[in-house]
Amino acid sequence: MTEHRSPWVKLHRNPAVIVSFAILVVAALAAALGPALMPATAGEVTRNSFLPPSAQHWFGTDLNGRDLLYRVMLGAQISLIVGVTGALVSFGVGIVYGLIAGYAGGQTDSIMMRLVDILYAIPRLIFLLVLITALDPLVRKAMAIYGLQTLTGYSKVFILVLCLGMTEWLTMARIVRGQVLSLKSRIFVVASRSIGQSHKNIIFQHLLPNLMGPALVYLTLTVPAVILDESFLSFLGVGVQAPLASWGLLLSDAAQVINPIKGYWWLLLFPVIAMSMTLLALNFLGDGLRDALDPRQRG
Amino acid sequence: MIRFIAKRAAGLVVVLFCVVSITFFLIHLMPGGPFDRERKLPENIEKQLLAKYKLDGPIFEQYVNYLGDLLHGDLRLSTKYRNRSVNEILAQSLPVSGLLGSIAFCLATVSGVVLGSLAAAKQQTWIDRTAMLAALFAISLPSFVIGPLLVLIFAIDFPVLPVGGWGTLQSLILPSITLAAPYAAYIARLTRSSMLEVLTEDFIRTARAKGLSNVVVIYKHGLRVAILPVVSFLGPLAANLLTGSIIVESIFSIPGAGGFFVNSVLNRDGFLLAGVVIVYCSLLVLFNLLVDIVYGLLDRRISLYD
Numbered sequence: 001m002t003e004h005r006s007p008w009v010k011l012h013r014n015p016a017v018i019v020s021f022a023i024l025v026v027a028a029l030a031a032a033l034g035p036a037l038m039p040a041t042a043g044e045v046t047r048n049s050f051l052p053p054s055a056q057h058w059f060g061t062d063l064n065g066r067d068l069l070y071r072v073m074l075g076a077q078i079s080l081i082v083g084v085t086g087a088l089v090s091f092g093v094g095i096v097y098g099l100i101a102g103y104a105g106g107q108t109d110s111i112m113m114r115l116v117d118i119l120y121a122i123p124r125l126i127f128l129l130v131l132i133t134a135l136d137p138l139v140r141k142a143m144a145i146y147g148l149q150t151l152t153g154y155s156k157v158f159i160l161v162l163c164l165g166m167t168e169w170l171t172m173a174r175i176v177r178g179q180v181l182s183l184k185s186r187i188f189v190v191a192s193r194s195i196g197q198s199h200k201n202i203i204f205q206h207l208l209p210n211l212m213g214p215a216l217v218y219l220t221l222t223v224p225a226v227i228l229d230e231s232f233l234s235f236l237g238v239g240v241q242a243p244l245a246s247w248g249l250l251l252s253d254a255a256q257v258i259n260p261i262k263g264y265w266w267l268l269l270f271p272v273i274a275m276s277m278t279l280l281a282l283n284f285l286g287d288g289l290r291d292a293l294d295p296r297q298r299g
Numbered sequence: 300m301i302r303f304i305a306k307r308a309a310g311l312v313v314v315l316f317c318v319v320s321i322t323f324f325l326i327h328l329m330p331g332g333p334f335d336r337e338r339k340l341p342e343n344i345e346k347q348l349l350a351k352y353k354l355d356g357p358i359f360e361q362y363v364n365y366l367g368d369l370l371h372g373d374l375r376l377s378t379k380y381r382n383r384s385v386n387e388i389l390a391q392s393l394p395v396s397g398l399l400g401s402i403a404f405c406l407a408t409v410s411g412v413v414l415g416s417l418a419a420a421k422q423q424t425w426i427d428r429t430a431m432l433a434a435l436f437a438i439s440l441p442s443f444v445i446g447p448l449l450v451l452i453f454a455i456d457f458p459v460l461p462v463g464g465w466g467t468l469q470s471l472i473l474p475s476i477t478l479a480a481p482y483a484a485y486i487a488r489l490t491r492s493s494m495l496e497v498l499t500e501d502f503i504r505t506a507r508a509k510g511l512s513n514v515v516v517i518y519k520h521g522l523r524v525a526i527l528p529v530v531s532f533l534g535p536l537a538a539n540l541l542t543g544s545i546i547v548e549s550i551f552s553i554p555g556a557g558g559f560f561v562n563s564v565l566n567r568d569g570f571l572l573a574g575v576v577i578v579y580c581s582l583l584v585l586f587n588l589l590v591d592i593v594y595g596l597l598d599r600r601i602s603l604y605d
Binding site for chain 1: 313315317318321322325326328329330431436440441447485492493531532535542546560561565575576580583584598
């Protein structure tokens with residue numbers, strides 16, 4: 001290919017990216033507007049438990065007789081917010097940390113990476129559980145003091161974003177640092193250093209564009225990973241609490257009542273479709289981004 | 300090389316010490332104690348319990364005493380599983396998790412690397428698309444969905460494998476697949492994206508220009524460099540898999556150590572918690588050391604020893 005296409009054009013011509021983007025827009029819209037468009041009674045507990053999908057309840061109803069479509073859209077809100085913000089926290093922290101460590105090298109690098117080792121060496125699940133149990137009462141108290149009692153239901157969401165973001169950046173930092181180490185000894189970086197380019201130029205013009213590919217691919221792996229982590233925490237009973245919902249909470253509820261004798265298949269099917277379509281779309285989008293941004297595949 | 304390893308081994312001790320200390324004080328930061336029940340215990344009984352489990356006295360003194368016991372290899376008594384020592388509990392459950400974990404580790408690494416490099420070699424063909432779609436599904440579904448689905452298909456609809464349990468070779472198959480699936484997918488994606496980058500490099504062009512076959516170029520010259528990101532992922536992967544997963548173990552009723560990671564926190568069982576953290580931590584640092592050595596051997600552009 002001789003013509004030089006901008007990343008934006010490349011992204012536009014990739015059908016998988018367009019479809020994924022459309023799916024994500026639909027998911028975001030459903031999360032933002034869906035619950036408000038449903039009748040107000042949809043989220044209430046009724047006696048109609050385990051109704052199969054029908055014209056009235058498109059996705060059927062759950063154990064407590066709540067409309068599953070409503071629950072899935074409510075779950076989309078929390079899952080998307082937790083996934084995206086948690087991943088962005090880890091992305092920012094990881095890139096800055098890995099770049100500094102790898103670029104500085106020497107003593108700074110080894111101290112910074114030992115710290116990552118130490119944090120790594122505490123099992124993430126334990127770190128998360130301890131952080132959540134320790135922070136939960138504190139955040140509630142703080143919210144009560146500042147007159148935010150109406151938001152206490154969401155204190156868990158806030159804690160989850162914080163804790164997941166603060167535990168997910170370690171791998172990002174390691175990947176970025178590894179890339180920087182490898183790039184630093186490559187000829188084009190050595191050359192630009194030898195002609196006296198400033199550190200700022202080397203970092204922003206040579207290192208960042210070249211490590212953005214792997215970092216972005218890892219970011220797109222982090223968003224679903226955070227959504228999955230949240231679902232594990234919900235499965236263990238320390239994540240989002242009812243009456244709020246997340247996809248993980250819906251799936252773990254379903255996994256607990258589903259068995260071959262009572263086939264409440266819709267409880268599993270619809271949350272799985274919602275969650276996996278979103279995660280698939282995120283991953284396709286990330287791949288498209290990688291192909292478009294990777295400077296060495298450009299032109 | 301020997302100096303490098305000795306330096307890192309000393310580092311291992313420092314890391315272990317830091318992690319034990321952090322864990323010890325984190326446990327004390329958590330609200331609630333190990334003997335908190337609905338009904339408050341009479342004061343003298345609680346006092347005796349605390350003394351038996353060496354939880355009395357000022358916190359710094361407790362910490363120093365605990366470190367002393369650790370040096371003698373004593374992980375102390377569990378406050379939840381009364382009268383059983385943490386050493387005993389871990390000695391029973393860790394081999395189970397370790398066996399399952401090592402099978403899953405091999406499964407994930409081999410299938411991930413093979414599928415990933417195959418997909419990169421056949422970029423934009425149906426092989427690439429199918430492999431990556433399968434990988435995406437494996438990443439996108441939580442193991443508490445994959446596990447029951449596998450059970451439903453292979454143990455109930457087509458009863459060829461046991462539903463769960465421990466002890467037979469067949470009972471290892473479904474849990475190790477469930478455990479390995481997301482990691483295999485992860486590795487496949489990592490291998491593919493890194494292989495695609497490597498295949499644009501000059502030395503690959505040179506290898507092709509020499510007339511080497513596609514297989515040799517990709518698996519001998521390409522994989523050697525393309526595997527680097529995968530290698531750096533293997534350290535944490537091994538530590539994670541070998542210490543067990545609560546979800547897979549509860550789905551398949553396997554008597555492993557994974558459950559202790561969660562229950563010890565929820566039960567405020569401090570010494571058991573510290574015990575699993577120590578095991579996990581030692582494994583992790585050990586495997587990361589191995590990874591660094593392999594990294595240096597594979598990529599000569601990185602010098603470890605200055």
